[in-house]
Amino acid sequence: MTTDIAQTLATTHPYDVLPDDVRAELAREIAIIDIPAGQLVYAKGAVLTHLYLILSGRIDITDEGGEILSILGPRNSFGERGLMKDGRGAVTAQAAEASRLLAIPAAVFHKLVKDHPRVLRFFDRTRPAAARKQDITTMALSDLMTHAPLTCRPETQLIEAARQMRALGVSCIIATEGEAVRGILTTGDITARAVAEGCPPETPVAQVMTPDPMTLPPTALVADVLHAMIERKITHMPVVAAGRLVGILTQTDLTRFQATSSAALIREIAAAADRATLARIVARIPDLLVQLVGGQNAHQTVTRLITDIADATTRRLLTLAEAKLGPPPVPYLWLACGSQGRQEQTGVSDQDNCLIIDDAVTPPDDAYFAALAKFVSDGLDEAGYFYCPGDMMATNIKWRQPLRVWRDYFRRWINVPNPEAQMLSSVMFDLRPIGGHMALFDDLQAETLAAAAKNSIFMAHLVSNSLKHQPPLGLFRGFATVRSGEHKNTIDLKHNGVVPVVDLGRIYALTGQLPVANTRARILAAIEAGAVSATGGHDLRDAYDMIADTRLAHQAAQIRRGEKPDNFMAPADLSDFERSHLRDAFVVVKTMQNAAAAGRGYLS
Template identity: 30%
Template sequence: MSATVEITEVISFLQKTPPFQFLDGNALKRIASGLEVQYIKVEQSTAIETPESGPVLHIIRRGAFEIRSQEGLLVDRLADGECFGISSILENNPEGFTVIALEDSLVYRLDRKTFQTIADDYPSFLSYFTSTRANRLRKLFASQTHPTITPAIHLSNSVDSLMSSGLIATDIDSTVQAVAKKMTAARVSSILILENEQMIGILTDRDLRSRVLATALPADTPVGDIMTHDPVYLSQQASIMEALLLMSERDIHHLPIISHDAKPIGMITSTDLLRNQQLSPLLLASEISRQTNVPALINTCKRLPALINNLVVTNISPVDIGRVLATISDNLIQQLIKLAMMQYGQAPMDFNFLVFGSLARREQSLGSDQDNALMLENEPNEQEVHYFNRLARFVSDGLHHCGFPYCPGNIMATNPTWMMSRQQWQRQFNYWIEKSTPKALLNASIFFDIRSSYGPEEPARQLQAETLNHCQKNSIFLATLTRNALRSRPPLGFFRNLVLESTGEHKNELDLKHNGIALINDLARIYGLATGETSTSTIERLQNLGNKKAMSQENIHNLQDAWMFLSELRLQTQHDHWQQHGKISAYLDPTHLSQLERRHLKATFKAIASAQDMAKIRFANGLPS
């Protein structure tokens, strides 16, 4: 429903809105006198409607919208002071764009006749809109033709779009000979074992070779004796990306798919995925594991930036991209250790190759450096120290040449300080917790996100469990850690303006990592240490805090949304910088953001600041600043 607009109010608004702000008073009065106001509800599609009188230009007075193409591709997001309907008023919307309200909104509508009169009198006015339209068309063209390397399938599609639905199954009493015949007849490489229509096991052709032929079991052996019990599976609503990650992380080649009522309905194999993807995490991880020398590994890893950038432009979530990088990093570390042992011999004792920071959290992005160490079964003698020094150097150098730079702070296994026995590591963590010195607090922000990339899992689990137990009992450590973390605040100044870098190479830019994402990581870590949370992932830590009632659901959702938004911005910024300059940077120029994105960014920083204040009240109240 339309109404006449108060001219004085709208002129005041237009004087602050490009390109209207460059028009003289008479032109603004002409525009304002012909405007109509329209209220649009959230999720309402305006379809850039054309009234009987002809196309109109929509000027957003208050609200947020997104423009989508006929194919549903996102063209742009808009907020206060921006316009849509430009294609309509210039050329009757030949692209067929649709506009959807993201929140309840108010817009001004300017008819084509008035628009054309102003455009004739002010060429720069018309140039602004033709340029805006051209920019949106470029965005649309880029989204349609970007040279991604996975054209056959979209990783966000559900797995049921790719799975084989002709399910081959048997019961637990079938013999291996009968099962082998059934698999051969169906030309499949796996079979499910069912009981009352529920999946209880899986048998693959690899199992038949290794568990039957290699051990000379008789042909009448029941399949229940050799099957894999309770196999990993996914629901049919899961994405292809989730299937890729799960199969890479678990090193499995067959993944059953179940329906909403937990009944098996299909199967995805690694062959299915690789056949449809020339460049995938699964393929790269698999190729890394097959390389027999470091130069071959380096050559294989040259595809990593293209893979990650491919995931960015296909809108894979930052959580999944982090998992992809972690899976590939783990495979690379494990293969480098294997090659080192081929050169230097088997290790003289069990050991763990520990990783910290973003790799431990599975939150790496392009350009992430190394943070690692060695945890040995026992205190080494001189000869054993020499062995592990060589192994650490081999692995660290290999990681560096494969695209994971040396740590500037020397937190690497090559540093003798970070090669210790299990007992020494536990004493080191206890010391940091008890002393709470500035250096100890700095180390806590790095080392307390810990995971074993290689070696037996139990020692690393024990180290984490004992450390968490010690943290929970030491309120002074948690208070001091909180106080130290809160020294870094979101980059918001007076009147909620963004505070940018003031000097140097990144002047007038934002450091998305240290001024945003790291602040959320710190909060999730503090709460995680206080509640004994074993997960190291920031998103999982926050989610589990809700289950433990350790943080309000509102704060949890705000921080999760903030982390996702900032991480998406960071990945997109890195992608753009890599495309333009061939190197990675996480510094963002806010002028490249739309008005809606800038508003969202400010709201995100405000949410982080609020959560920091709550953490201070809970953990550090009473401590001197």
């Protein structure tokens, strides 16, 4: 019998990679068990004593609600996910028909994955990122910023502030009230605004400083700072967390680092004289994507840097539009939604945007904003950010409205969640300000998050709507591929891959009143806020990383082959190892969708 077991292992992955003597020893540790039809092998949450390999029969893997996630047959293993995490069943396993299993004791399994890296790689679903050299592209702002920067009160005399800067040998001082940033005074400000204008030494800092400077959180990438400095022609970036000043990053801090190619694109975009020039610059994004993916950068880094380019392009178009049309009659704010709003753009992106206009706007003023919207949207289209097929753009007067109208939009969508409202909510709840008067969005976002979280009917409809996008799971350990047409026999890594996770992240954000728009950041914030269980949230994050990384790798491979990138991947392009892990990722997403539908797992 031991010989038969060893022979079975020799033809089953990953046990086939083991040396013959190790496989023979493993066979001696394995028991054969028979499970009658209908009997549980283990339930979700039960302590696992073994890893199982099916010799014959059928095992159904189900979630808490009894929905089948997988149908497993001979040579499929199960139970490894729970053993690799907390030692408890992550799902329920039940014999759909009389089955014979090989049972590998948990202690033997753990020793196996410890001693044999190739076996570990097969069973470890977390896929830790490959080690990468830390550089300016991937470093967090907190890793490079100067902590406890020099500060003063806005009423501090200019001469006193200058003396403090000289004493510490720094090039700036932050004006604060309490812990809030009110302005920044640099050596350049002292030269250009104080000395050159003949200001007396007793002049308050508030009269010379740059008020309300741009700030970033410590979790931002250092590359974000570099892009902002290049585009806005600034040299200092205060770092603020939860309204509190925590650090400063200056151009001097960055001089020892080499600018990335994404920064070079931003530099050129900021200086572009016309739309045609912008289009030529943005056309280099595919090469950048290949470079970033080839450098083993995580998907959230790649998409953030690519989105930065779209943001800079949009802001440059706004500047060119104002230069052509003149100053706006009232303040406005240009916002992005969709993948740009979530900072998740890849090599395939259209444009989704809108305008919020100050309530002081009058009907004649719309001619200006209509012209501005057309100029910017046309420029984005020329640059490869194609017109939205659903016309969700600022060129559509419906999405170019005063703030009071936007408040009414969100109020009606929440209070009357009909199908159109659900569809619009799935786009408009991912809004992110890009250029203009940022304060127009602050109160609107806070009000909307609070109203949505309190309306259980709206949330129930949003959950229901999110389930329209299902992971491409075939029951028999395979994938449900596109059945006909141009993309036959492929899986859609966008609509059936990342979108289901995007929808879940949005639900968590609304439930927890979390202002972040990025999907991965939403999942992590939801875990911290208790809007999703820690176990489910971390599993979903790992699954999302797997799916999003696979999507980017697919697009990079297409670009290298000279093809236009898309989201349709043939499962045959993956190795057995990759297919197994990708399918497991889809199972996690399906499990979390079921939990959301049943009111479990996403509410604390």
